[in-house]
Amino acid sequence: MQTIYDPVAARVLAEKNGLDQIFSSEVIQEMELRRYGDREAICSVGDVLEGLFILVEGKLKIHTLLPNGKSMLVRFARPTSIIGDVELLRQYPVKNQVESVGDSLLFVAGKKLMFKELENNTTLLRFLVGELSHKLYTLGQTSALNLLYPVENRFASYLLSLFADQGTGQYVEEIRTSTLTETAELLGTSYRHLNRIVKRFIEEGIIERKRGRLIVLHEGKLAELASGNLYE
Numbered sequence: 001m002q003t004i005y006d007p008v009a010a011r012v013l014a015e016k017n018g019l020d021q022i023f024s025s026e027v028i029q030e031m032e033l034r035r036y037g038d039r040e041a042i043c044s045v046g047d048v049l050e051g052l053f054i055l056v057e058g059k060l061k062i063h064t065l066l067p068n069g070k071s072m073l074v075r076f077a078r079p080t081s082i083i084g085d086v087e088l089l090r091q092y093p094v095k096n097q098v099e100s101v102g103d104s105l106l107f108v109a110g111k112k113l114m115f116k117e118l119e120n121n122t123t124l125l126r127f128l129v130g131e132l133s134h135k136l137y138t139l140g141q142t143s144a145l146n147l148l149y150p151v152e153n154r155f156a157s158y159l160l161s162l163f164a165d166q167g168t169g170q171y172v173e174e175i176r177t178s179t180l181t182e183t184a185e186l187l188g189t190s191y192r193h194l195n196r197i198v199k200r201f202i203e204e205g206i207i208e209r210k211r212g213r214l215i216v217l218h219e220g221k222l223a224e225l226a227s228g229n230l231y232e
Contacts, residue, residue, distance in 0.1 A: 001036055002034065003033070004105075009033070010028075013056045013107075014031075019080070028107075032107070033107055036104050038103065040100050041097065041098065042060065042098040044097055046093050049087045050111065051108055057079060057104060059077065060083070060098055063096065064095065071186055073187060075161075077098075085131055086135075145231070146188055149229070152197050157231055158186075161231040180194060206221045206222060
């Protein structure tokens with residue numbers, strides 16, 4: 001994690017993401033801008049968050065730890081997603097692991113600053129209610145996806161969620177030979193089963209493997225398999 005001490009860049013990012021329409025100028029000036037590297041944790045299970053995290057650039061992966069010690073994918077977050085709203089309002093400890101996919105930039109607003117802002121800022125309250133509603137909706141959707149859909153459909157949804165904001169033809173850096181086991185665990189399956197699906201997708205011309213990474217060749221076929229379901 002790297003703190004960025006650049007007020008001008010911070011203000012530009014805040015305006016670009018519409019934060020100046022949600023937070024007061026005083027709060028934006030007090031926010032800390034941080035850069036997180038690929039696979040770096042923003043927060044871990046059991047943490048007590050120092051405040052509210054607002055994603056303004058990049059992508060985050062959110063997964064939960066199961067009682068058996070394994071992980072299950074919850075969703076991917078894109079700008080301007082909020083991390084810590086549930087924990088902030090109820091002072092709960094963190095229940096999900098949140099990590100950066102590639103580089104990401106987040107604003108951090110401390111607890112005291114946020115509680116003071118919430119007293120009079122109805123725009124912020126409406127924004128947080130919208131975020132909480134979205135999380136509740138997507139949690140139900142991804143839970144059904146994880147429980148009811150075959151692995152090939154879940155994997156298609158996973159791939160689409162990874163490269164949806166990158167454009168067709170972009171390689172999926174997340175899926176490498178070294179991380180395929182981790183991906184299988186997140187999708188609730190075994191490495192062998194997922195590897196069979198990867199080979200089948202390659203044979204069908206949906207994806208290709210190049211230098212240890214997967215490249216999406218046919219977005220349409222993935223979309224058919226995903227049936228409109230994304231981890232978002």
